[in-house]
Amino acid sequence: xxxxxxxxxxxxxxxxxxxxxxxxxxxxxxxxxxxxxxxxxxxxxxxxxxxxxxxxxxxxxxxxxxxxxxxxxxxxxxxxxxxxxxxxxxxxxxxxxxxxxxxxxxxxxxxxxxxxxxxxxxxxxxxxxxxxxxxxxxxxxxxxxxxxxxxxxxxxxxxxxxxxxxxxxxxxxxxxxxxxxxxxxxx
Amino acid sequence: xxxxxxxxxxxxxxxxxxxxxxxxxxxxxxxxxxxxxxxxxxxxxxxxxxxxxxxxxxxxxxxxxxxxxxxxxxxxxxxxxxxxxxxxxxxxxxxxxxxxxxxxxxxxxxxxxxxxxxxxxxxxxxxxxxxxxxxxx
Numbered sequence: 001x002x003x004x005x006x007x008x009x010x011x012x013x014x015x016x017x018x019x020x021x022x023x024x025x026x027x028x029x030x031x032x033x034x035x036x037x038x039x040x041x042x043x044x045x046x047x048x049x050x051x052x053x054x055x056x057x058x059x060x061x062x063x064x065x066x067x068x069x070x071x072x073x074x075x076x077x078x079x080x081x082x083x084x085x086x087x088x089x090x091x092x093x094x095x096x097x098x099x100x101x102x103x104x105x106x107x108x109x110x111x112x113x114x115x116x117x118x119x120x121x122x123x124x125x126x127x128x129x130x131x132x133x134x135x136x137x138x139x140x141x142x143x144x145x146x147x148x149x150x151x152x153x154x155x156x157x158x159x160x161x162x163x164x165x166x167x168x169x170x171x172x173x174x175x176x177x178x179x180x181x182x183x184x185x186x187x
Numbered sequence: 188x189x190x191x192x193x194x195x196x197x198x199x200x201x202x203x204x205x206x207x208x209x210x211x212x213x214x215x216x217x218x219x220x221x222x223x224x225x226x227x228x229x230x231x232x233x234x235x236x237x238x239x240x241x242x243x244x245x246x247x248x249x250x251x252x253x254x255x256x257x258x259x260x261x262x263x264x265x266x267x268x269x270x271x272x273x274x275x276x277x278x279x280x281x282x283x284x285x286x287x288x289x290x291x292x293x294x295x296x297x298x299x300x301x302x303x304x305x306x307x308x309x310x311x312x313x314x315x316x317x318x319x320x321x322x323x324x
Contacts, residue, residue: 005206008206008208009207011232012228012232014206014207015230016232016233017203018200018229018233021199021200021203022237024199028193029257029258031260034286034287035287037287038287038312039312041309041312042312051316051317063193067196067197067200068197069197070193070199070200071204071295073198073295074199074200074201074292075204075291075296076296077295078201078202078206078296079296080297090216090217090225091223094217094222097216106211106213110293110296110298111293111298112213116300118300120300121300128282129282130307131303131307132279132282133278133279133282133307134304134307135308136279136282136311137279137287137290137308137311138307138310138311138315139272139314139315140273140276141286141287141308141312142311142312143271144268144270144276145263145268145272147286147287148280148287148288152234153233153234153237157234157241158241158261158262161264162263162269163269165270166272167273168273169275170276170280171219173274173275173276173278174215175219177278177279178220181278181281182281
């Protein structure tokens with residue numbers, strides 16, 4: 001059982017399991033969307049008077065904070081007890097592209113160690129990728145009113161046109177970074 | 188007690204995100220280079236099955252565990268915000284290789300530098316909240 005779960009999941013299985021999460025949140029009376037938690041954290045820390053956008057009682061969203069805490073715990077459980085024995089099996093074409101940028105093929109773990117370290121964060125490239133990148137995630141998801149979970153999965157499932165427009169935006173931005181910014185940063 | 192269920196659903200989601208490898212920077216690189224079906228398969232199955240589920244739940248008029256109507260709230264029709272905000276998020280998604288859910292999940296997986304990205308995201312949301320009246324929506 002544990003061994004079956006520990007192997008990387010087929011994408012079809014993962015897709016079905018995400019729908020299960022969406023279903024559980026719906027029958028619990030909520031809607032699936034992670035980036036709303038950023039707004040709740042801001043309201044909690046900076047206070048509801050800091051801007052009209054944060055003027056709500058964050059305690060009304062304590063369910064979302066619990067959900068987010070759960071995702072952290074779930075990540076810990078999966079990483080500690082259910083980790084895959086083999087590297088992430090990305091395509092050879094991607095390995096070739098990354099090698100050309102000077103990034104090694106996956107060996108162990110979910111992220112390239114040479115990038116996701118505090119040493120790399122202190123470089124200009126690391127600062128741009130992680131600090132500006134993180135800022136763009138927080139700013140952009142809230143401007144768009146959702147992220148991958150709220151727009152790409154829940155919104156599209158609920159046939160929302162604004163979500164389709166948002167997903168097109170996600171790809172405009174993502175393709176720009178991948179094909180124009182990465183070659184510049186890793187030149 | 189009921190609140191605890193959200194913690195449990197979150198734990199399930201964290202495990203799913205890790206085992207699906209949707210939290211992997213490598214998978215996001217692969218997706219934005221169109222070199223594998225992996226991420227498109229995950230999102231595609233979730234959306235097709237999700238749409239069927241939404242249609243069925245609406246048709247059968249299913250209620251929440253408390254007997255209330257389900258939360259089918261429509262997204263606001265602020266198309267400029269969707270497009271511009273979506274594009275800004277997309278830039279960050281490819282830079283960090285993570286969207287909001289995976290940021291939390293990766294922190295749990297023990298990648299501490301993710302905390303810097305997460306705090307930057309909170310600051311991004313805070314700045315958005317401060318200047319949103321000046322932005323097109």
